[in-house]
Amino acid sequence: METKAAVFRKVHEPLTIESIEIDKPWGREVLVKTAATGVCHSDLHVVDGVGRFPLDRPIILGHEGAGVVEAVGADVTTVRPGDHVVACLSGFCGSCEQCLGGHPNLCVGGVVTRAESAPPRLSQKGQAFRQFIGISSYAERMLLHENSVVKIDPELPLDRAALVGCGVLTGVGAALRSSGLEAGQTVAVFGCGGVGLSIVQGARIGGARQIIGVDVFESKLEMAKRVGATHVVNSAQDDPVKAVRALTGGAGVDHAFEAVGNTTLVRQAIESLAIRGTATIVGVLPPDAKIEFPWMAIRPECRVQTSRMGSNRFRVDIPRYLEFYRQGRLLLDEMVTRRGRLDGINEAFRAMKAGEVARTVLLFE
Ligand SMILES: [Zn+2]
Ligand SMILES: [Zn+2]
Numbered sequence: 001m002e003t004k005a006a007v008f009r010k011v012h013e014p015l016t017i018e019s020i021e022i023d024k025p026w027g028r029e030v031l032v033k034t035a036a037t038g039v040c041h042s043d044l045h046v047v048d049g050v051g052r053f054p055l056d057r058p059i060i061l062g063h064e065g066a067g068v069v070e071a072v073g074a075d076v077t078t079v080r081p082g083d084h085v086v087a088c089l090s091g092f093c094g095s096c097e098q099c100l101g102g103h104p105n106l107c108v109g110g111v112v113t114r115a116e117s118a119p120p121r122l123s124q125k126g127q128a129f130r131q132f133i134g135i136s137s138y139a140e141r142m143l144l145h146e147n148s149v150v151k152i153d154p155e156l157p158l159d160r161a162a163l164v165g166c167g168v169l170t171g172v173g174a175a176l177r178s179s180g181l182e183a184g185q186t187v188a189v190f191g192c193g194g195v196g197l198s199i200v201q202g203a204r205i206g207g208a209r210q211i212i213g214v215d216v217f218e219s220k221l222e223m224a225k226r227v228g229a230t231h232v233v234n235s236a237q238d239d240p241v242k243a244v245r246a247l248t249g250g251a252g253v254d255h256a257f258e259a260v261g262n263t264t265l266v267r268q269a270i271e272s273l274a275i276r277g278t279a280t281i282v283g284v285l286p287p288d289a290k291i292e293f294p295w296m297a298i299r300p301e302c303r304v305q306t307s308r309m310g311s312n313r314f315r316v317d318i319p320r321y322l323e324f325y326r327q328g329r330l331l332l333d334e335m336v337t338r339r340g341r342l343d344g345i346n347e348a349f350r351a352m353k354a355g356e357v358a359r360t361v362l363l364f365e
Contacts, residue, residue, distance in 0.1 A: 005060045005122075005139035006345045007129070011049035014346040015138070020060070021123045022139070025073040026114075028146045029121075032085060036159035037137035038064030039348040039360045040166050041193070042284070046132070047349060050286065059130035060122055063089045065137025066152075066162035067364075076146045084154045086165045088314040089133040091148035105309045112145040137162075138345060140364055150318045159339070159361045160325065160332040163194070164318050166309075167359065171198020172321055172330065173310015174257060174282045176206050183207025185254035188244050189229070190269050192220040193352075194359045195282060196259035197227050197335060203255070204228030205329055212247055214240045214268075217355045227331050235268075244272040252277060252299060261285045270304060271297045278303045282310075336361050 003022045006015040025031045043061040065087045069079050079085060092099050093109025112134035114121055120128035121143045122136060134148050152161055171194070175181055187203040189196050192215040203211045204227070213224030213232045221232040233243040245252055252274035258266045261283030269279045270293060277299060310317070324330035337357040340348055341364075348360035 001141070003139055003141040004342065005136070006062070006342055007058050008047060008061050009058045011047065015047070015061070017343050018124065020129060020139070022141050022143050023119060023121050025071050025076070025143060027073045027075045029073045030069055030076060030079055030085070030144055030146050030149055031071040032065070032067040032087070032142045032144065032149065033070045034065050034137055034140055034142055034364050035067040036065070036162040036364065037062050037362050038163045038165070038167060038194075039345065039352060039362065040064050041352065042166075043132070043138075044349050044352055045284075056130050058124075059132055060136035060139050061132045062138030063087070063133050063135040064162050064166040065135060065142055066158040066165065067142065070141070072146070078146050079149065079151050083151045084156070084158060084161075085149040085151055086161050086318050087135050087137060087142060087144060087149050088165045088169065088312070088318065089135060089148070090309050090312055090314050091134050091145055094147065102313070103311070105312045105314070112148050138342065138362070140342075150315045152319060152322060156322055156326070159363060160336060161322060162361060163332060163335055163359055164321050167194035168198045168321060168330070168332065168335070169312050169314060169317060170282060170307075170310045171195040171259065172202035172205070173312045173317060174280055174307040175199050175202025177311035177317075178305070178307035179255050179257070179280045180278060181206045181208060181255050184209050186210040186248055186274070188212040188214060188253040188256045188269070188272050189224070190214045190240070190256065190258050190265040191260035191262070191283065192224040193259065194335065196220075196257070197223055197358055199257045199259055199282065200224050200228045201330055205324060208255075210248065210253075212244055212253065214244070220355065220358070223334070223358055226334055240268050241271045248274065251275075254278070255280065258283050263289050263291050266291050267293045270302070273299055273302045275299045276301045278305065281306045335359050339363055
């Protein structure tokens with residue numbers, strides 16, 4: 001079937017809107033008509049050539065998609081045509097050691113894509129196109145494994161639900177699932193983009209008594225306050241480590257989160273900790289990144305850990321976080337700072353780089 005998609009061909013060059021061929025769903029695959037897709041930093045990393053994996057091109061990017069199931073393969077059991085679904089890049093096999101150990105976000109089974117030898121899901125005039133993390137949501141249709149989607153309540157708005165597939169899941173989950181946050185503790189969030197704002201919200205929902213947002217953009221700090229930060233620090237003006245200590249009466253915070261993937265912010269997060277504090281690194285750093293800090297800067301019995309995609313079990317977590325949205329506890333309307341169409345993708349990347357938006361969401365027919 002023909003479908004329109006934003007094609008990425010060359011590093012640093014704009015994506016182009018082209019017609020591509022999308023295969024029929026086989027076996028456990030699901031064909032989804034895309035309703036909305038968020039524009040996430042991980043896509044921009046690929047366009048800028050700083051992704052973790054050297055990806056073959058051409059490729060269809062996008063991984064924060066939501067839509068309506070159009071057709072399913074013969075072996076699909078969890079969704080049917082007409083269902084509303086959110087895609088998640090934590091597609092899982094359900095039978096590897098990580099999945100069975102309760103950590104499907106770390107699945108090593110690798111079932112969500114087709115075998116290299118099989119006909120491609122996406123192609124153009126006989127040339128195979130790469131699919132991004134088994135999703136490729138910058139397209140009118142997505143062809144994915146059923147374990148890459150979760151069914152949601154059809155009453156929920158799909159443009160906001162889409163965000164919960166990546167950025168919101170990652171941030172809220174980092175606070176509620178990965179960090180070990182207890183109600184009444186103190187939190188600092190370094191970087192208040194889409195993920196950082198979601199960490200702020202997760203910390204608020206989890207009962208943190210103080211939430212300090214740190215960023216260099218005033219607009220993002222304003223947003224942080226709107227979604228739950230009790231204090232903000234502009235790190236372009238003030239040393240954030242000193243500011244966090246001052247705001248906590250010298251103690252430092254119980255939990256510091258790094259939400260960008262920047263070595264300086266990781267160091268600042270670690271240096272802002274209280275005794276027995278925990279730094280949770282949510283951002284993805286360059287593979288060769290090194291973090292250095294004076295030993296004296298670390299308080300006794302501190303911990304540094306990473307969080308992958310909010311330690312999610314997304315089939316459980318996405319409906320749960322959407323229930324928080326319905327209750328008014330998770331603010332998603334505020335997170336969509338701009339809406340556009342598929343051909344607005346390059347502008348969305350520019351706005352993200354300029355720090356103008358928390359999230360742009362692209363809408364389809
Ligand atoms: Zn993402
Ligand atoms: Zn697995």
